[in-house]
Amino acid sequence: MRYFYGFDMTYLLMILPCIIISLICQVRVSSAFSKYSKIGNSRRITGAQAAEWVLRQNGVTGVRIERVAGKLSDHFDPRSNVIRLSESVYDVASIAAVGVAAHEAGHAVQHAQGYFPNKVRSAVLPVANIGSKFGWILIMLGLIFAFKIGTVLLYIGIILYSAAVLFTICTLPVEFNASSRALKTIRETELLSGEEYKGAKSVLTAAAMTYVASALTSVMQLLRLLLIARRRS
Numbered sequence: 001m002r003y004f005y006g007f008d009m010t011y012l013l014m015i016l017p018c019i020i021i022s023l024i025c026q027v028r029v030s031s032a033f034s035k036y037s038k039i040g041n042s043r044r045i046t047g048a049q050a051a052e053w054v055l056r057q058n059g060v061t062g063v064r065i066e067r068v069a070g071k072l073s074d075h076f077d078p079r080s081n082v083i084r085l086s087e088s089v090y091d092v093a094s095i096a097a098v099g100v101a102a103h104e105a106g107h108a109v110q111h112a113q114g115y116f117p118n119k120v121r122s123a124v125l126p127v128a129n130i131g132s133k134f135g136w137i138l139i140m141l142g143l144i145f146a147f148k149i150g151t152v153l154l155y156i157g158i159i160l161y162s163a164a165v166l167f168t169i170c171t172l173p174v175e176f177n178a179s180s181r182a183l184k185t186i187r188e189t190e191l192l193s194g195e196e197y198k199g200a201k202s203v204l205t206a207a208a209m210t211y212v213a214s215a216l217t218s219v220m221q222l223l224r225l226l227l228i229a230r231r232r233s
Helices: 002-037 047-057 095-113 116-144 147-188 195-232
Strands: 064-068 075-077 082-086
Touching: 002 095, 002 195, 047 064, 047 082, 047 095, 047 147, 075 095, 082 095, 095 116, 095 147, 095 195, 116 147, 116 195, 147 195
Parallel strands: 064 082
Antiparallel strands: 075 082
C-alpha cells in the first residue's frame, strides 16, 4: 500500500501538472489557428501557394504539395518528399494557412539541405518506435513481478522508453527551426507584413509550445519511472 501511494503521489506531483500545461498549449494553438484562419491575407495567397513560394525562395525543387483530410493534419513526409496540407490550409487564403503551410515547407527545406538535427531525429526514430511500443509493456511487467526479475524488466523498459523521450527532445530544434525558416522567408519576401506577419508568428509560436509541453511531459515521466525503480530496488 505504501508503494502504490507513492506511485500515485509521483503522478500527481510530476505528471498531472504537465498534462495541464499540454492541455493549455493545445487550447492556445487551436484558438490562434481559429482566430487567424478567419482573417484573409492581403495578397490572397493560399496555403499551397505559400508552401510553393517558400520552397522556391530556398531553391528546393521536386517536392509535391497535396491536400489531406483532417484538421491541423498538415505535415511533411520525407519518405515520399510530399507536403500534405489539410483542407483548412491547402486552398485557403488566410493568415493561419500561410503560416502553417510555410512551416511545413520549412521541414521540406530542412530535408533538402540536410539539416543535422533533422538527421539525428530520423536516426532516433526507429529505436523510439520500438521503445514506445515495448517499453511500457516491460515496465508494467517489472512492476508486477517481484524480486530481481521484476527490477531487471523495469530497468530494461525504462531504457527503451528513454529512446522515445530522446526523440521528443530531438524534435524541438527541428520544429523551432522549421518555423524560423518559414517566418524568415515570409518576412524577407514580404509574403505577409505588419499585423499579418505577427498573426502567422502567433500561430507558429503556439504550435511550437505544444512540442515543448510534450517533451516536458516525457522527461518528467522518465524521471518518475526512475524514482519508482530506485524505490523498488
